[in-house]
Amino acid sequence: MMTVPVPGATLGVVGGGQLGRMLAEAASPLGAEVHVLDPTPDCPAAPPAADQVTADFDDETGLRDLAADVDALTFEIELADPDVLERVASDAGVPVHPSPGTLRTIQDKLVQNRALADAGVPVAPFRAVDTAEDLAAAFDELGSPLMLKARTGGYDGRGNAPVDSVGDARETFDGLDGLVAEELVDFERELSVIGARGDGETATYPVAENVHEDEILRESVVPARTSDAVHERADEVARDVLGVLDGRGVFGIELFERASRSDAESASGGNRERADAQILVNEIAPRPHNSGHYTIEGCHISQFEQHVRGVLGLPLGEILLRAPTAMANLLGDDRPSRPAELEGVPGALAEPGVAFHWYGKREVRPLRKMGHVTAVAPDTRGVDGTDRDALLDCARSARDELAFE
Numbered sequence: 001m002m003t004v005p006v007p008g009a010t011l012g013v014v015g016g017g018q019l020g021r022m023l024a025e026a027a028s029p030l031g032a033e034v035h036v037l038d039p040t041p042d043c044p045a046a047p048p049a050a051d052q053v054t055a056d057f058d059d060e061t062g063l064r065d066l067a068a069d070v071d072a073l074t075f076e077i078e079l080a081d082p083d084v085l086e087r088v089a090s091d092a093g094v095p096v097h098p099s100p101g102t103l104r105t106i107q108d109k110l111v112q113n114r115a116l117a118d119a120g121v122p123v124a125p126f127r128a129v130d131t132a133e134d135l136a137a138a139f140d141e142l143g144s145p146l147m148l149k150a151r152t153g154g155y156d157g158r159g160n161a162p163v164d165s166v167g168d169a170r171e172t173f174d175g176l177d178g179l180v181a182e183e184l185v186d187f188e189r190e191l192s193v194i195g196a197r198g199d200g201e202t203a204t205y206p207v208a209e210n211v212h213e214d215e216i217l218r219e220s221v222v223p224a225r226t227s228d229a230v231h232e233r234a235d236e237v238a239r240d241v242l243g244v245l246d247g248r249g250v251f252g253i254e255l256f257e258r259a260s261r262s263d264a265e266s267a268s269g270g271n272r273e274r275a276d277a278q279i280l281v282n283e284i285a286p287r288p289h290n291s292g293h294y295t296i297e298g299c300h301i302s303q304f305e306q307h308v309r310g311v312l313g314l315p316l317g318e319i320l321l322r323a324p325t326a327m328a329n330l331l332g333d334d335r336p337s338r339p340a341e342l343e344g345v346p347g348a349l350a351e352p353g354v355a356f357h358w359y360g361k362r363e364v365r366p367l368r369k370m371g372h373v374t375a376v377a378p379d380t381r382g383v384d385g386t387d388r389d390a391l392l393d394c395a396r397s398a399r400d401e402l403a404f405e
Helices: 018-030 060-067 082-092 100-107 109-118 132-142 166-172 228-244 261-266 303-312 345-349 388-400
Strands: 010-014 033-038 051-054 072-075 126-129 146-150 160-163 179-183 189-197 202-204 208-213 216-222 249-258 278-285 325-331 354-358 369-376
Touching: 010 018, 010 060, 010 303, 018 033, 018 303, 033 060, 051 060, 060 082, 072 082, 072 303, 082 100, 100 109, 109 126, 109 179, 109 228, 109 278, 126 132, 132 146, 132 166, 132 179, 160 166, 189 228, 189 303, 202 228, 216 388, 228 249, 228 278, 249 303, 325 388, 345 354, 345 388, 354 388, 369 388
Parallel strands: 010 033, 010 072, 033 051
Antiparallel strands: 126 179, 146 160, 146 179, 189 202, 189 208, 189 249, 208 216, 216 325, 249 278, 325 369, 354 369
């Protein structure tokens, strides 16, 4: 294991969006500079990053330019090319984390599902689809409707859709090859765990409860509003996922909570402890994740600092939740694309315990992630004494103060 010396280290990040921006902000107090590669000139990460290489994520010449000036490489977007990354890192003599092999696994949802299932990690039943006959067999095996996903290229819900017939699938997808069908999970909650791998050590953040709409994450609340048994099982599954992956850094592990039928039938009144609750892995992001943004204010070590630590070979930080926390995304509205002119920040910041993060994107587009707000509870009340419903309402109220002209 090579530890990159700090202060003085330089970290290269493939991708210069909001995740790259927050990585650069987190690296600075450690005495590390961040250089990014992104095709958008003066990308969102550019102000806090020390330098930018303007090139496509898989541009080998651009990646070589990036690698020539850094001590280690990482990525904040799955569109990086693992083969090019591996070759460039080897030639430059710099480590890349998480490993290109992990990126290959994550980029293909069928490969990812098979790797997890082979390791005994619980996932929804699935089947490869390359023809109409494959899809018809998937309906017979997995039921209807089912969740159909593009094996590659999808993120933030893109490339995923529930379908109830072959005809429906033809209307939704360009073709019926390169897909994976999954049983449509009837879940009680969507959860996530931010996991971290260091040099021979792992760490997991508290279980987050996530609210999605139109496949886009809208809000997260931490700790998740569920039973202790579910928290324990979700953490256990997340640690099993980390055991499947290779390389250091932070991983966003998306989960479904689904109570078993026998447990649901036996539950009575308000007693919903689920010793046999089912936790299924949905997807994995080999990078910091939107559902972990709460860690900036909500934890003593943010997911971004943790990622920098892991990639540079530094010891992972101890994960301590300061207080229950809720996060709400600021998304573009349904109007046409236009310059991003935001109003309402004073009103949002007037909410108690609220912080606001702006991502520096110049153009607002429908459902584009433009920023987020975080609401942190007074820590004097502790987890059990905090009304997390009210905390989430506070984050939503602050977010709703914000609007684009």
